[in-house]
Amino acid sequence: MPPDPLPMPVHDFPPGALVSVLTPDMPLRALDYLAPEGGVATGAWVVVPLGRRQVIGVVWGPGAGGFDPARLRRIDTVLDAPPMQEELRQFLSRAADYTLTPLPAMLRLASRVPGLADPPQMRRLIRATGTLPARSTEARARVLEVLAELGGAGVPQADLCRAAGVGAAVIKTLIAQGVLTEGEVPRDLPYPRLDPATRGPELSSEQAAAAAALRAGLRQGGYGTTLLKGVTGSGKTEVYLDAVADVLAQGRQALVLLPEIALTADFLARVEARFGALPGEWHSGVSPAERRRLWRMSAEGGVGLVVGARSALFLPFRDLALIVVDEEHDTSYKQEEGVLYNARDMAVLRGSIAGARVVLASATPSLESWANARSGRYGRVDLGARFGTAELPDMQAVDLRAAGLPSNRWIAPALQQAITARLALGEQSLVFLNRRGFAPVTICRAxxxxxxxxxxxxxxxxHRFQQRLICHQCGASKPIPTACPSCGVEGRLAALGPGVERMAEEASALWPDARVKVLSSDLYSSARALKEDIAAIAEGGADIIVGTQIVAKGHNFPRLTLVGVVDADLGLQGSDLRAAERTFQLMRQVAGRAGRAERPGLALLQTHQPDHPVIRAILSGDEEGFWQAEAEARQMAGMPPYGRLAGIILSATDPQPPFDLGAELVRRDGPLRAVGAEVWGPAPAPIARVRGRHRVRLLVKAPKSCALQPALTAWLAQVSVPAAVRLAVDIDPQSFL
Incomplete structure (x- = not known):
């Protein structure tokens, strides 16, 4: 059924009234304007003059006043777009306050829709009338067959001609005979209705109990967050889709966030199989026209389920009842440029404001979510067994200290023998190394x-496949030189260390008859190409997969029975606060790709440190013991989630001004000390120069109960930031580079 019509907006402000308009363009705050003829409603999208430009904004409330009325300018146009609801305005305001982001920058995240200022567009569609043609021909029959398959839905003439394999003359003749009719309809149509009554796969007793717990929360109403923790392959997706069905049956809306675009193809297929139609899709790979349509339909209630990347959290939902954050531990949910926010945390914030339920799903949850569930702040539902006959893979360590590997080889004999055995059985193997390219270092031996x-x-x-050297910080690239850029000596450059391209080269040399496929995000120019390769691999299109962490994120390869981790110690290097947690999560996730169907799985972890506590925890499968030990260590150090951190990043083309400003901030740390916080630094960032800008970091550490944001605001307000220096605040930093 189509959604109920939107209520007519109440014109809170009569013509000429003073209103506050927030625009995603400069300046840093809302500005006062005069309401236009006919008045305007709070939340209305409008076009206003800003300097010599015309910009889009939102009526945020009454004007602040205090200006010469004669200097005030009038709103030019009220756009024909659904007004922004109070719930979304509150979310943007509170998200801005939490992340210490200027509100206009936060509004920019909610207004990334092509053609927002354009009037509603129409398009002409062809439909069948039910009348038969005067004379039947093969071409006319194909036209009617195509329209019958659409079930009454209209189709543009060009698409109909292409699908039926006919020319425009055939269509025009059928229109003239009254067999077809052509009419105009809005370009932004509602999405096909998902049928919540369609039965999904039969749930196990454990899955059914978990689904019932989620449905009970939905029917209770109001906000609540639940951690859905299930081992890889346990069927978490089917459990939370059961909750989505409950939302759809109520005529409300649900949002499912995924960490990677590459996951959407398989997920969309599962949704279509479960509900009989595709949901709305929102990410950078979606066309501008489709993004415009989804933005409008989310606001008008014309879409029941949206599947998207982290930016989908800022869509203007009309009646949001459920937010699912799949793979909630994934670092992709943290936006590291522009507005710095964690979509997992912002999902919880939006759910609390909208009165929606939030489900955080993961096989290896973040310590923050685990601790919140342990303290009772979140609910928790567990799935401890894989679905059906599948069992968790056997996990073993390969001690590289005793492997006797030559200096130019990385696949140990034990892993080589296991892959050979899988090839003989017609099964797939995954060689995992979380390092893109061919080699991380190119050195001159002269x-x-x-x-x-x-x-x-x-x-x-x-990156040997591309014949280029690439910087993974700024994206700059140049051809691989034949002579050293420093000393000019020819033929002495050597590539050190392995990346996935080098591992693919080694695999092809060891198994020349095997089909070796590399899965790494940098090798794909489009999300569609990546999706197609993943689908082909799932159908058996490769014998050996060599991949980075992209293969660990929810993909289902039924023929994959062996996972070999080339360097399980890689993530344990350095002093990252979350090194142990992330290594544990990644190793458990990638190992979980093996044995997801009837055949048993095996995961071999090559390591120089088989006795390391994290490696032992990974192999033992004692997840609760690992989280408990990690939590105790963090609690003793006063680190998140038992303390608070904020990063201050200062950058400039000249290295001295950021240091000078950082030193000045340290001298004025009174507001921080007043709330029990301390500041460390300034110090050069681990990667001190990026894109030509020198970077200096300060780290603020505070007690869990500290009102950190007001203290940071008062602290930073004491200094004047030079025009040449950029200052960014990262609340709850995930990366310290």
Whole structure:
């Protein structure tokens, strides 16, 4: 059924009234304007003059006043777009306050829709009238067959001609005979209705109990967050889709966030199989026209389920009842540029404001979510067994200290033998290394110089498939040189260390008859190509998969029975606060790709540290013991989630001004000390120069109960930031680079 019509907006402000308009363009706050003829409603999208430009904004409330009325300018146009509801305005305001982001920058996230200022567009569609043609021909029959398959839905003439394989003359003749009719309809049509009554797969008793718990929360009403923790392959998706069905049956809306675009193809297919139609899709790979349509339909109630990346959290939902954050532990949910926010945390914030239920789903939850569930702040539902006959893979360590590997080889004999055995059985193997490219370092054996980026303090990574050196910080690239850029000696450059391209080369040499496929995000120019390759692999299109962490994120390869981790120690290097947690999550996730169907799985972890506590925890499968030990260590150190952190990043093209400003901030740390916080730094960032800008970091550590944001605001307000220096605040930082 189509949604109920939107209520007519109440014109809170009569013509000429003083109103506050927030625009995603400069300046840093809302400005006062005069309401137009006919008045205007709070939340209305409008076009206003700003300097010499015309910009889009939102009526945020009554004007602040205090200006010469003669200097005030009038709102030019009220757009024909659904007004922004109070719930979304509150969410943007509170998200801005939490992240210390200027509100206009936060509004920008909610207004990324092509053609928002354009009037509603129409398009002409062809439909069948039910009248038969005067004379039947093969071409006319194909036209009617195509329209019958659409079940009464109209189709543009060009698409109909293409689908039926006929020319425009055939269509025009049928229109003239009254067999077809052509009419105009709005371009932004509601999405096909998902049928919540369609039966999904039969749930196990454990899954049914978990689904019932989620449905009970929905029917209770109001906000609540539940951690849905289930081992890989346990059927978490089917459990939360059961809750989505409950939302759809109520005529309300649900949002499912996924960490990677590559996951959407398989997920959309599952939704279509479950509900008989496709949901709305929102991410960077969606066409501008489709994004405009989804933005409008989410506001008008013309879409029941939206599947998207983290930015989908800022869509203007009319009646949001459920937010699911799948793979909630994934670092992709943290926006590291522009507005710095964690979509997992913002999902919980939006759910609390909208009165919606939030489900955080993961096999290896973040310590923050685990601790919130343990303290009772979140509910928790567990799935401890894989669905059907599938069992969790056996996990074993391969001690590289005793493997006797030559210096130019990385696949140990034990892993080589296991892959050979799988090839003989017609099964797939995954060789996992979380490092893109061919080699992370290119060194000159004549002078010892390592080739670095001209704009960053980072080594350039050799990508042999592309014949280029690429900086993974700024994206700069250049051809692989034949002579050393430093000393000019020819033929002495050497690639050190392995990346996935090098691992693919080694696999092809060891198994020349095997089909080797590399899965790495940098090798794909489009999300569609990546999706197609993942689908082909799932159908058996490769014998050996060599991949980065992209393969660990929810993909289902039924023929995959062996996972070999080339370097399980890689994530344990350095002093990252979350190194142990992330290594544990990644290893458990990637191992979980094996044995997801009837055949048993095996995961081999190559390591130089088989006795490391994290490696032992991974192999033992004692997840609760690992989280407990990690929680105790963090609690003793006063670190998140038992303390609070905020990063201050200062950058400039000249290295001195950021240090000077950082030192000045440290001298004025009174507002922080007043709430029990302390500041560390300033110090050069681990990667001190990125895109030609020198970076200095300060880290603020505070007690859990500290009112950190007001203290940070008062602290930063004491200094004047030079025009040449950029200052960014990262609340709850995930990366310290």
């Amino acid at each position: 002078c010892g110089q390592q080739i670095g980026c001209d704009q960053c303090d980072a080594r350039m990574v050799e």
